[in-house]
Amino acid sequence: MVDAAASLSTEADDHFHDECGVFGIFGRQDAAAIVTLGLHALQHRGQEAAGIVSYDGSQFHVERHVGLIGDTFTKQSVIDRLQGTRAIGHTRYATTGGAGLRNVQPFFAELSTGGLAVAHNGNITNALTVQRTLQKQGSIFSSTSDTETILHLVATSKERDINSRFIEAIRQLEGAFSLVALTSKKMIGVRDPLGIRPLVLGDLDGSWILASETCALDIIGARFVRDLKPGEMVVVTSKGIESHFPFEPQKSRFCIFEYVYFARPDSSVEGRNVYDIRKNIGAELARESPVEADIVVPVPDSGTPAAIGFSQEAGIPFELGIIRNHYVGRTFISPGDSIRHMGVKLKHNANRRMIEGKRVVLVDDSIVRGTTSQKIVQMVRDAGAKEVHMRIASPPTRASCFYGVDTPEKAKLLASRMSIEEMADFIRVDSLGFLTIDGLYRAVGEAGRNEEQPQFCDACFTDQYPTRLLDHEGADNVRTLSLLATGGQ
Amino acid sequence: MVDAAASLSTEADDHFHDECGVFGIFGRQDAAAIVTLGLHALQHRGQEAAGIVSYDGSQFHVERHVGLIGDTFTKQSVIDRLQGTRAIGHTRYATTGGAGLRNVQPFFAELSTGGLAVAHNGNITNALTVQRTLQKQGSIFSSTSDTETILHLVATSKERDINSRFIEAIRQLEGAFSLVALTSKKMIGVRDPLGIRPLVLGDLDGSWILASETCALDIIGARFVRDLKPGEMVVVTSKGIESHFPFEPQKSRFCIFEYVYFARPDSSVEGRNVYDIRKNIGAELARESPVEADIVVPVPDSGTPAAIGFSQEAGIPFELGIIRNHYVGRTFISPGDSIRHMGVKLKHNANRRMIEGKRVVLVDDSIVRGTTSQKIVQMVRDAGAKEVHMRIASPPTRASCFYGVDTPEKAKLLASRMSIEEMADFIRVDSLGFLTIDGLYRAVGEAGRNEEQPQFCDACFTDQYPTRLLDHEGADNVRTLSLLATGGQ
C-alpha cells in the first residue's frame, strides 16, 4: 500500500525480531485468562497476532485475533468463550503479509484420535519439503504455517496412542522449535534437540505451566521450576508430569541473541539473568573498546542495560541523552518530499541540553541495516555533540537467521558488506566498536567461544548454522500458496 | 443472543429455504464481475454469505464474505482482487450458526495436482460418513461443510488426471448436488444422478456459463443453452466443452418445490416457466377448491402468481389486500411484554379499505409451522374481512428435506401433526384448501403422480425419499465439530 520510501516509520525498526512466544497452563480455573496474562508478558516476542485454545472437559475453544493481547484478548466476550482449566496460547510477530488469521497459532484440528492444538516458537527448516510429501498423499493445507505441518504429521501417523504419534511427528522435523500442544487429556511441551529457542517449566499452586520466558511466570506470581532440556518432551496430565527424550542427544546450541536483544531483561534464561548479562556485555565492551568521553547515552530502550554496564565499568556518567516516544502507531504518511526530507524524529529525540558540547558514547544493542544508527548519530550531532562514539553490544550481524527470527536477507545487513571502518564512515561516528564474539561468550559466562563445538547458536554473527537448511537449500523452494484461503475481513 | 420469543421478526420467515445458488463463467474478461451479477440474480437462493474464486492464468484468488452480494462484492477493492477470465461463485442461506466464513463456499485447496475450487447446491447425505473415513486416514478438515469432503476425496484419489480424480470423488457421493468446480485449466459442472437441484448451461458471446437458474443468464443477457442432464458432468476448457456421464443412469427426480417456491418466477426450469406453472397451480387450486368470494388477495410476494392464476380461473378480482414492507433488517427487539403482545406487523399490513366487508380468498404458497398464516389471517380479520378462505398452492408439507433445503424438524411442521380441518381451526379460517399432489403434478404438465416411479422428488409432501440418508440414519450421527477453527470476527 504505502511506498516504503514515502513513509516515516521504518526509522527505528532496525532490529532482528523474534517471531513468537508460547504459554500453556494445565489444571487451573480461568486457564485462558492466565494464558492471556502470560502472553501479555511475552508480547515483546510477537506483536501482530495471538491465539488461545482451551479445553473445557468436553469441547475445545479457539480464539485467534490480530492485534495486541491487551487489545484483543481482554474483552470479556473473548475470555468468556474460552472455557476450561487447560489452555495454550501463542503470540506472533508480523511475517510475510496477507495471510491474516489463517496463519495465527495455535493450530487446531479434530483428528481421528481427538482434538489437537499446537503452537510453537522457532522455524521448521524442512517444513516445505515435508508439506509437499504430505500433499502428494492427499493432505490439504489450510495455511502456509509450518505449525500446520506438525498437525498433519500427527494426523497421518500410523501409531496408535497420541504420545507415539507425536514423537513420530516431531522426529521428522528439522530446525528450531519450542512447542506446546494440547489434547483432551494432555499438555505437551517440546524443545528441539539443540534447544535453540527457550522454553521453561513453571508451577502455579500445583498447576504446570510452559512458557517461553520466566517473565511470563512472574506476571502471575508462578514459580520457576526449570528450563526444558534440549530435545526434551514433557507430557502433563492430570496425574502429573513425565519427561521423554525422543531425539538423538546433542550438545545444546541456545540462541545467543536471546541474551543480546530478544529476551526481556527481567527474564532468566538457562540460569542467567538477562539484565545482568547485558550489563556484563556493556562492561566487556568498555574494556574492549574504551574511549575518553563525558557521558554514556543509551539508544533507548534496548541499549540501556549495556549502557549502564559500560558507564559503571568506564566511570563515565550515564545520561538520558535520547528520549524515546513510546506512542508509535502505524506508518506515518508523508504526503510530500517536503516532509520526507525533514529528518522527522518520530521515535527518538535528542535531549539537546544533555548533549550539547559533550563527547558522547552511544550504546546500542546491534546494527542491522545501519540506517537507524545513521539517523540517530546525525540527531546527536545536530544537538551539538562534540564527539560521537558508537559502541555496539554484540558482534557485527553478518548472516540471516532461519530459526524463527525475522531478519533481512543477508545482502541488506550492513556488516555483510562493510568493514568496521566503512561502517563507522557510513554512520558518521568518530569511533565505532563492536563486542567481539569471544567478548560476548565471556559476558554470558563462558571462557570464550569453543570454535570446535560452539556452545551457542551464533549463526547471525558467524554464518555457521547448527542444522542443515533443507527448504532453503532446495532449488525448488517456491512456497505453494493460499490453500483453504478465506478472503474478507 | 436474542430469545426468539422476545423478538418480532420470525413473523414471515415461515418458509422452506433453498440453501444455495452457484454460478461460473469460463473465458471472459471481468469474469468475477459477471459472477457477481449472476449471484445477485440468484440471491433468493441464499442471502447469508457468498464467495467467488477466480483464476488469472497463474494464480487463484479467493474472496468470501458474509452479507448480500450487493453489499459485499460490489466494492471496487473486492472485485479488483478477483483477477482473471475464469471464475466460479456461490451464495448460501444461513444454516446452523456460528461457523462463520469457514463454511462459506467455494472451497479452495492447493492439491499436488494444482489448485481446485468447488462449490455446490444441495446436500451430500453421506458426507459425515465419508469424512470420518478420511479423518482416519489422516485428512484434516477445516470446516463442517460437505463441500470440503469433495475436495478431500479429490486430494486423496490415486488417479492421475483431474477428470478421473474428480469422477472417482463424485462417485462416492450420495444425495443432491449441483456443483461447479474450477482448476487452472478447467471449469467443471456436475448434477447428481437424480438431478434433484437445477443447473443450467449458458453462453455469453462464446463463453460458457454454469448457473443454478436461467434468471442468472438473463441479468447479463446470456443465452440459455440447456439444462444439464441428471448425472451429467460437463468439462469446459479453452478448447470447448465435453460431456461425461460417470454415474449409473437413473430416472430424473427434480425437486418439485423449486416450482412451488424456490426458483424465481422469471426462471425456466427443465423447460417450464416458473411463473407460468405457478399460475397453473393457482388455476388448478381454483378448480380443486372453489369458493364464493369477492376478492383474491395474495400473501405477497410468494403467493402472487398463484393468486393471479386463481383469480383468472375463478373470475374473482385480484387485489393487493396485503402490502408488504420490503425494508426488513435484523431481528427487531421488543424490550417488554407491552410490545410483544401488540401483534406488531413488521412485514405485512392489511389494506383495510380493500378488505373491509369482503369475502377474501387468501393465496399463499405453503404452510410450514403455521404461525405466520395465523397472524396474517388475524390481520385480515381485524381489517374487517367478512370471510377468510385460505388456499395453499401446494400439498401439505409433512416431512423434512435433506437435499440442501433449510426445513424445520418434522415435528414442527403443522401438517405432520394436524389434519386439514385442524389446521383450518388453528389458523382460524372459514375454509382451507391445499392443492393435491396430483394437482401439483398436473400444474407442472404431468398427467398425475406416477406412484410407482414418481417423476419428481416430492419427499416433503410424501415422506418418500429418492435416496438413502446414510448420515441421518446412522446411530452415530453427532457431527464432529470445529476443525481448523478460526476465532475472531
Add this chain to the structure above:
Amino acid sequence: MVDAAASLSTEADDHFHDECGVFGIFGRQDAAAIVTLGLHALQHRGQEAAGIVSYDGSQFHVERHVGLIGDTFTKQSVIDRLQGTRAIGHTRYATTGGAGLRNVQPFFAELSTGGLAVAHNGNITNALTVQRTLQKQGSIFSSTSDTETILHLVATSKERDINSRFIEAIRQLEGAFSLVALTSKKMIGVRDPLGIRPLVLGDLDGSWILASETCALDIIGARFVRDLKPGEMVVVTSKGIESHFPFEPQKSRFCIFEYVYFARPDSSVEGRNVYDIRKNIGAELARESPVEADIVVPVPDSGTPAAIGFSQEAGIPFELGIIRNHYVGRTFISPGDSIRHMGVKLKHNANRRMIEGKRVVLVDDSIVRGTTSQKIVQMVRDAGAKEVHMRIASPPTRASCFYGVDTPEKAKLLASRMSIEEMADFIRVDSLGFLTIDGLYRAVGEAGRNEEQPQFCDACFTDQYPTRLLDHEGADNVRTLSLLATGGQ
C-alpha cells in the same frame, strides 16, 4: 467516489423521493421501541439515516444512525439507551452528500427554557435567509439542516413560555413543514399553513401519536384519529391535547404526488386510501388513453396498483411480465466497458414467456429522466413483445420540487424538454400516454383542477408554486457550510 457513468445502479432510481418521515408518541412505556416500529413503517419516506430522541422524566436521550431502521435501531443497546415514555423520531432520504450524522434529525438543544428536540418533513424555503440573520446576531450553527434553524429561532425568541416561543419561531418559516417536537413537558405537532406534507394524529390505548402516514399507526395497531389540519399546531401534555392555529388561514394545498408515488398504498391520506386512488388513476388512464393489447404489465412495484386499475377497466389481463429483484445493495461496480455495455438488468427482469409475441401495456407511475423507461422498454422488446404501449399514472413532471422532495434540476426532467411524441420516440414505445392533470384530480375525487385556486400542490406538473421561494430566488444563495463540523467516525 464512483463515476455515475461507470456504475450500474442508477437503473431504476428514476423517481422523485420524499425526504422524510416523522413519528412521535407521548405517554407510553417503551416509547422509543414504538417509535422504531413507526419509523420502520415509514422507511419508504427515507432510507439513509434515522434518529430518535426520548425523554425519561429527567433526561433526554439522543440516538442518530446512518442506515435502515431495521439495521440500526433494532440493537438492544440502542433501544436500551432511549429510556422514557415520550419519544419522537425521524427517518430521512439521502440528500447532498458528506454531511453525515450532523444533519440527521431530530435536532436537540438544551435551551435556557429546557431541552427541545425537533424533526420535520418538508423544506423551509427561507431557511438560509433566516440563518444568515441569526448568524449575524451570534448564533452558531452546527449543521446545514433547516431544522436547526427552527431550534435557533426558538432559542432566541424573547417570549417566555415554550408555546409562545414556538409559535413565534414557526411564524417566521416559509415552505413545507410537518414537524414534531419534544420538550420535557410537551409533544408538539405542526403542519405548515398549506398542509403540503401529511401529518396524522393517532391513539394507542390513550397515548397520543403523531405520524406522517397511517401505515405507521397500523404497524402497532394504533387507532387513526384524524389528519392534522393545514396550519394546525397540536400540543400534547400529560393533561391531554390542545389545538392552536397560529397562522393566517389559507386553502389547503396538499402534495398530489403523495397519492401518485410517495405514500404507501395501504395508507389513507386526507381521507382517501392511496391504493384506491392509484387504481382510480389506472382506470382513468385506461379511459383517457385506451389501447388494444394482450396484457397489462406493471413496472414493479410502484406501477402495480395503477396497472390493476387499468386492467380491470380495460378488461385486459394483468400479468407479472417484469420481475423485480428486491436484493439491491450499494452501487454495483463495473470494472470495464465490457460490462457497462451489456445492458445489465440489476433490478428488473422481463418474464420472457409472458411477453413473447404479445402486445404489452406497460404501466409506470411517472417518468423523471426517462433513462429507466428506456431500458425497461428495451428489455421488454428484447423479450419478444410485439408492441409496447407505455401508460404513465401521472401528468408529465416538468418542474423541480422545493418542498422536501429530492428531484433533479429542471433541465434533467425529460418532460421539461420534450413533447409527448418526442418522449415516445426517446423511450422507443409504440404509444405513450400520460394521465392529464384533470384526470389526476378526478382520480383523487375532484371534478377537475380549479385553475383559479388549485386544490393541491401540483408544482412538479404545472410549475406553479404555492409559496414564494426566497432562498432559491436570492442572488446570494450559496450555502454557508460546515459549522461545528465533525470528521471521521
Add this chain to the structure above:
Amino acid sequence: MVDAAASLSTEADDHFHDECGVFGIFGRQDAAAIVTLGLHALQHRGQEAAGIVSYDGSQFHVERHVGLIGDTFTKQSVIDRLQGTRAIGHTRYATTGGAGLRNVQPFFAELSTGGLAVAHNGNITNALTVQRTLQKQGSIFSSTSDTETILHLVATSKERDINSRFIEAIRQLEGAFSLVALTSKKMIGVRDPLGIRPLVLGDLDGSWILASETCALDIIGARFVRDLKPGEMVVVTSKGIESHFPFEPQKSRFCIFEYVYFARPDSSVEGRNVYDIRKNIGAELARESPVEADIVVPVPDSGTPAAIGFSQEAGIPFELGIIRNHYVGRTFISPGDSIRHMGVKLKHNANRRMIEGKRVVLVDDSIVRGTTSQKIVQMVRDAGAKEVHMRIASPPTRASCFYGVDTPEKAKLLASRMSIEEMADFIRVDSLGFLTIDGLYRAVGEAGRNEEQPQFCDACFTDQYPTRLLDHEGADNVRTLSLLATGGQ
C-alpha cells in the same frame, strides 16, 4: 462497563494527567501533516482523541478522531482531506465519559465574520457561568467543552474586526488557557494572564509555529523562538507576527507540576530543561532525605531522571530493578477472584536478580492515591529486597487541580488524609521521603518559595489557587448536559 474492582488495569495509572496539547503552523506546505507530527510529539499530554483543522485558502477542513495520533491521523485519506498551508491541532486526555467526538477539539464554527477554529490547553474556570448567560441570550451549545464557550463569545461580540472580537472574548475568561485559533487570514495564540500552561513559538524555515512544548518543535527540526509571555496574544498573518497584551499585567504563575511530571524530559519550559530539573530534583531529594542503600531503582519511566540525579548525588548505583512492559492495552478482565487476588503485574515486574538481598531506594515522581506505590513496594519486597526506601520527587499532593489536569477529588488523595508516617505505613516502606516545597523551588532554580507571591502555581501541593474558581464555588454547579447531541458509533 467494567467494575473497577474486577479489573486489573488501574495498577499504574496513579498519576495526575495533563489534559491537552496544542500545535499550529501557518504558511507551510503539508501543514496538516506537520501538525500530525507535532501532536504525535505531544501525545503524552493527551491520548484519547485528537483533531486538526486546516484552511486551504477557500475552505476549512475538519477531522476529529478518537484514538492515538499514530493510529488515526496517519491514514492517507485523513491527511488528504486536510488540505492547506495553515492548520491547528489538539490532542486530549480522556475526561468524563461518553461525550465522544462532540467534545474533541479544535472547535470550528462559521461565524458571520468567517470561519473560526479554536483549541486550548487548560480549563476555563468560569465557563459554565458564561455559558448560562449565553444560553439565556439564545446561544445553542453543541458540546460540554469550555472551548465552545470561547467560540460563542467571539460569535456574539459586537466588535467588528476579528482581533477585537477575540480580545473581547478572552477578557471574559478566567482560569488557565493556552490556546491556538485559526481564521481564514490569521493564526492566533494566547496564554492566560498567569501563564499557567505552556505555549511556545517556533519557526520552520520561515513558517511560524505554536506548540505546547519544545519537543514538538524538535520532531520536525523547527527552531525554538521563545515562550509566549503570560497574557500575551500573538497574531500570525501572511505579513508576519504581531504581539498584543490584552490583559491587566500579572506576575507569572506557571504550573510547577509540568516540571515534575507533565512535560517531556527533552522539552525546555520557560528556559529550563525538564530532564535537567528532574535530575536536580533527584539530587535535592538525596540531600534532603539521604539513606544508606545498595541501589537506586526508578519506578519507570517517570521516576527515572530523578533516580539518576539521586544516584549521582548519593553515589549509590543506579539499576533497572523494575522492568516496565510498554504493551498495555485496555483494561484487563479478570473473570474470577482467583486471578484478582493473584497480584498480577501487568505493567511492572521486579528484576529479582538485581533486588534480592539489597537495600533499595525506590524513586517515583509523586503519590496520588497510593495504591500503585503499595503494589510496587510489595513486588520489590517479594523479589527479596532487604530494605525498601521510597523517595518522592515532589511534595505531597494534597489538593485537586482545576486548570486542565485530571485529578481525583481531594478526598482520594492519600496526602490529604494521612501524615507522611501514616503514608509510609500504608505503602509499607522502611522510610518515605518527599521533596519539600522549597526543595522543589530550588530544583527549578529559585531560592525557595516566595510565600507572599509564589513564583509558580503549586495549588496541588499547597491548596492555594492563583485564581477564583467561579463555576466550582457556585451553588448551582450542576453541568447542563448533552446539547446538539449525536448518537451513533
